[in-house]
Amino acid sequence: GAVVSQHPSWVICKSGTSVKIECRSLDFQATTMFWYRQFPKQSLMLMATSNEGSKATYEQGVEKDKFLINHASLTLSTLTVTSAHPEDSSFYICSAETRGHSNQPQHFGDGTRLSIL
Amino acid sequence: QQQVKQSPQSLIVQKGGISIINCAYENTAFDYFPWYQQFPGKGPALLIAIRPDVSEKKEGRFTISFNKSAKQFSLHIMDSQPGDSATYFCAAIVSGNTPLVFGKGTRLSVIA
Numbered sequence: 001g002a003v004v005s006q007h008p009s010w011v012i013c014k015s016g017t018s019v020k021i022e023c024r025s026l027d028f029q030a031t032t033m034f035w036y037r038q039f040p041k042q043s044l045m046l047m048a049t050s051n052e053g054s055k056a057t058y059e060q061g062v063e064k065d066k067f068l069i070n071h072a073s074l075t076l077s078t079l080t081v082t083s084a085h086p087e088d089s090s091f092y093i094c095s096a097e098t099r100g101h102s103n104q105p106q107h108f109g110d111g112t113r114l115s116i117l
Numbered sequence: 118q119q120q121v122k123q124s125p126q127s128l129i130v131q132k133g134g135i136s137i138i139n140c141a142y143e144n145t146a147f148d149y150f151p152w153y154q155q156f157p158g159k160g161p162a163l164l165i166a167i168r169p170d171v172s173e174k175k176e177g178r179f180t181i182s183f184n185k186s187a188k189q190f191s192l193h194i195m196d197s198q199p200g201d202s203a204t205y206f207c208a209a210i211v212s213g214n215t216p217l218v219f220g221k222g223t224r225l226s227v228i229a
Contacts, residue, residue: 043221093160108160
């Protein structure tokens with residue numbers, strides 16, 4: 001149990017377009033989801049904490065208007081990279097807080113590799 | 118975020134050897150210490166975890182040693198195999214709706 005699905009797994013798009021990444025908890029409800037960004041050979045960097053029905057909490061240095069997060073239901077959070085540029089190319093990973101549904105506090109999706117041309 | 122310091126940055130171990138990765142933390146409120154394994158292009162997957170009331174936990178070839186007084190914990194991989202080659206992250210968390218705090222990762226290469 002406690003499966004987190006992330007879609008798409010890989011996206012390539014032109015500079016200036018917006019890209020939406022979905023994070024779903026498949027068999028449990030997640031009131032809290034987290035979005036991370038990971039550059040090559042580096043650790044996961046927390047971008048924001050997403051709470052169902054309320055505004056996301058962004059980490060210092062993360063542009064709220066650039067990275068739009070919506071957590072409209074207990075099983076879905078979305079991250080939209082608006083007007084993407086090559087420097088936004090990265091590996092984006094979500095995790096969902098399991099709250100008693102698992103023996104671990106969070107489960108991770110398999111990530112989305114975003115490449116901006 | 119409170120920091121979790123991880124070392125070494127990279128590690129090369131011969132097949133059959135022991136891989137050891139160390140982490141240190143500062144925040145005594147942390148109450149769960151997981152280790153994650155990440156393969157290229159994949160999200161991190163939980164390998165093994167420990168809570169501070171236990172000094173050691175073993176699951177198969179993987180063992181966590183935890184030293185509460187020193188605020189340190191380590192991962193030991195016994196009989197390391199080429200399939201263990203991956204990046205390993207230690208992490209820590211205060212239970213509740215809080216994010217994991219990750220170490221910087223260790224790239225392990227197990228050579229035959």
